[in-house]
Amino acid sequence: MRNAYVGTARRKLRGISHVELLVAGMLLSIGLAASVKLWTFAYAVTIDTDHVGMAYNLGRQTLEAVHNAGFANVPEGTTVTYYTGAPAATADASQAMYRVTTTVTSSAVKSGVAGQAGAVPADTALRTVNVTVTLMRDNSTLYSTGTYLARGGI
Amino acid sequence: MKRSANRPPGGGRGAVLIGVLFLIVVVTVMALGIGSLAVGHRSRADTDARYAAALDVAEAGINQELVRVTGNVNDADLPPGGSGSAGRGTFLVQATMLDGTTPWDRSTAPFLVTSRGTVEGVSRTVRVKVGLFDQPADYTLFGVKAGVVDTLKGSAITIDGNLGTNGKLSFSGQPTIEGSIDFHGPDSGWASNPGGSYVVNTYPDPVVWPTVESIAAQQFPSGGLAYLATHNDNALSGIVNNTISANNGTITLKGKSGGANYYLTSVNMGGNAQIVMDNSAGPITIWCGPSGGTGTFKFQGGSAVIQSSVDATKPVRIYSAASSDIVMQGNSHIDCGIYNVNAAAKGSIQFGGTPDVYGPVITNYFTLNGTVNLHYVPKMFKPTSCGYYGIMPGTWTEVNGR
Numbered sequence: 001m002r003n004a005y006v007g008t009a010r011r012k013l014r015g016i017s018h019v020e021l022l023v024a025g026m027l028l029s030i031g032l033a034a035s036v037k038l039w040t041f042a043y044a045v046t047i048d049t050d051h052v053g054m055a056y057n058l059g060r061q062t063l064e065a066v067h068n069a070g071f072a073n074v075p076e077g078t079t080v081t082y083y084t085g086a087p088a089a090t091a092d093a094s095q096a097m098y099r100v101t102t103t104v105t106s107s108a109v110k111s112g113v114a115g116q117a118g119a120v121p122a123d124t125a126l127r128t129v130n131v132t133v134t135l136m137r138d139n140s141t142l143y144s145t146g147t148y149l150a151r152g153g154i
Numbered sequence: 155m156k157r158s159a160n161r162p163p164g165g166g167r168g169a170v171l172i173g174v175l176f177l178i179v180v181v182t183v184m185a186l187g188i189g190s191l192a193v194g195h196r197s198r199a200d201t202d203a204r205y206a207a208a209l210d211v212a213e214a215g216i217n218q219e220l221v222r223v224t225g226n227v228n229d230a231d232l233p234p235g236g237s238g239s240a241g242r243g244t245f246l247v248q249a250t251m252l253d254g255t256t257p258w259d260r261s262t263a264p265f266l267v268t269s270r271g272t273v274e275g276v277s278r279t280v281r282v283k284v285g286l287f288d289q290p291a292d293y294t295l296f297g298v299k300a301g302v303v304d305t306l307k308g309s310a311i312t313i314d315g316n317l318g319t320n321g322k323l324s325f326s327g328q329p330t331i332e333g334s335i336d337f338h339g340p341d342s343g344w345a346s347n348p349g350g351s352y353v354v355n356t357y358p359d360p361v362v363w364p365t366v367e368s369i370a371a372q373q374f375p376s377g378g379l380a381y382l383a384t385h386n387d388n389a390l391s392g393i394v395n396n397t398i399s400a401n402n403g404t405i406t407l408k409g410k411s412g413g414a415n416y417y418l419t420s421v422n423m424g425g426n427a428q429i430v431m432d433n434s435a436g437p438i439t440i441w442c443g444p445s446g447g448t449g450t451f452k453f454q455g456g457s458a459v460i461q462s463s464v465d466a467t468k469p470v471r472i473y474s475a476a477s478s479d480i481v482m483q484g485n486s487h488i489d490c491g492i493y494n495v496n497a498a499a500k501g502s503i504q505f506g507g508t509p510d511v512y513g514p515v516i517t518n519y520f521t522l523n524g525t526v527n528l529h530y531v532p533k534m535f536k537p538t539s540c541g542y543y544g545i546m547p548g549t550w551t552e553v554n555g556r
Contacts, residue, residue: 017170024174031178038185042192049196056203063210123359123542126221130241143203146241147210151224152287152544153217154280 054098055133055142058083062100062131063145071127071149077117078103082136098142099134104149123151170426204276207241209552211271212280214238215245216545219267220284223249223260232257235268243273252283255524264546268553283549291361291541293318294333294530296516298363298495301342305521315530320360321519325349329522333530363495363516363537366475367445379417379443379475386417386441393418397449401425404455407440409433409468416440420449423483428455431489433468440490442474446498452481456488461512469534470513476502478515484509491534494518 062081066074081089082096090096105115107126112119121127127149133142218238222229235248241395247269249258258265263286270279294315299305300411302321316333317323322345323335327521334353337343339360364372371378374385388396391407397420398405407416407429413436421442423429431438442451451474460468470490474480477500482488491513494501503517508525514534 006532020168020170024170025354027171028174028178031174031182035178035181035185038182038189042185042189045189045192045196049192052196052203056199056206059203059400060206124221124225126218127484128240143207144242145207145210146214148214148217148221150217150220152542153215153220154282154550 051135051142054083054085055135058098058100059131059133059143059145060085062102063129063147066102066104066129066131066147066149067154070088071151071153072121074127074129074149075103075117076104076106076109076112076121077115093136096136099136101132101134103130103132104128126150172538194266201276204273205278207273208243208271208276209280210275211240211243211245212250212268212269212278213271214240215247215269215271216267216282218245219247219249219269220543220545223284227260228372230258230260240271241273243271245269245271249284254281258310263543277465278555279553281551283546284543285546287542287544291537292316292514292530292532293336293516294514294528295520295522296361296363296514297321297323298361298518299499299518300339300360302519303345304519305526307521307523308525310525311522312527314528315514318361323348360493361537363535365497366441366473366493366498369473369493370441370475379441379445382415382417382441383443389420390414391416397421398423398429400427404428404430406430406432407438409436409438409470411436411438413437418442418449418451419444419447421451421453423452423454426483429453430455431470433470434462437468438470439471440472442472442480445475445496446500446529447476448478449476451476451478452483452498455481455488456482456484456490456509461487461489466531469531471534474501479504480504482509482511483507488510489513491515492517493535 037112079102081100082093083089083098083100084095086095093112105128106119106121108122108124110120110122129149130146130148132144164174215238219231230249231247233247233248233250237244237246247267250256250266250268251258251262252264252266254266257437264283266281267284268279268281270277294313295317297319300320304319304321305322305324305326306329307326309329311329313329314330316336317331318336318338320339320342322343324345325348328350331352334355337356367379370382374381383396387410390410393416396418398418399422401424405427408414409432418440472480472490472492474494475496477498479502480492480494481504488509488511492503492515494503494517502513502521503518505522505526510527513531514527515528516535
């Protein structure tokens, strides 16, 4: 005897798996697209974090070098240094990833012009030091800091 | 009966759909986790950057405070502290005694300077111990003006203490210098061979002395010398029109508790007139003005009731902002420090007779003749350049640092 149910089931089941698969596929693609977007966002944030970390370490390194040189020996004016990502500076700006700009200006000078290279700070001067780290790719400022120098100070 | 071969695999309605949805949920949760971790790390990096910058700002506060107190101890930031800014942050700095709480008394050294730097909500606090790094500054006689020749003529001059100059020095004869001779600055040295044997020191930088105008402005912020012209203690001793003129008799200038300030535009004493400084009630300061004035300033006498060797808390000082010379005549004991450094850089000190002077003489330039004895009295006048406040090695600490 023929199974009445089979005939009925066949009519009811015809095409349902395809539709189901299509819908499932659509949902999967939407979901995966969103997840991929999330993943790329996380990747970009991670890259950015790397840059920020590198930048503030370069900034700290630069300012420590300024402190090390001492109040009277830090050159007046603006100094620019380039880094590829390695601790040592590079002379080739075209290969650099980061640019560190150090600006030193004295409130009083014995000779020269304050804020310009060659000026000699007065003993009573307060020297303003600003350090800025820039990402060369898009000239965005990653990190900046500033401090003062004084005779007999830090 | 056979199971239908046409039944779809899995057998359940919507099994694939459910499976896919479940997969999406799992993947999304994982991606969210990764994203959250990345953002967290980014946030941490920002905080670390602010943390590093905050230390720089705190140290900026320390250095600014050192410059302030070196210039003028009265400018010290006492608790609760003074604020400022550096870089992309702000600092709050204060000077205290070594207990860390009591406001600094503006004279004791060493003392503490504490600075808190804040950058975008992140704060760090640094504390240092500050000492006074003193260079030679106490002189019995000092010539301030560079490029001129200060002269001592004769062998009967005695300087009890140190002699210093920013200019050149010339001896005619062999005066007695019981301390050292200090040359300050690149333009300072012997104008001619002294001929005698002296202890000589040279320093690379000239000593910077504040002008009388700036001292008056600091002590009397309401107008300095101009204020003193109309707000003084001349009436205490019966002085009118800001002048003293006498050929005989004794003129007594009285001191008072907290210090009496006399403002004079002319002092002309002749004959046997004498001036007596009655500082028994307190210090006496005589301001000779106005700035660049050309009045006559001829003092005679000048002994103090309370000599500085007996009580140094009641000093007698003469500050001259005038461009005319200060002439000190007489053969007696003179108890006063004489300060003749003015904005015009003009005027000198002249001694006539054979005075015994107890008090430093700081002047634009000097030429001493005859028999003059100058005696050292400590710490009457302080230059702005000699001596500075600096951090004592090994005393840097971070308060509540991590």
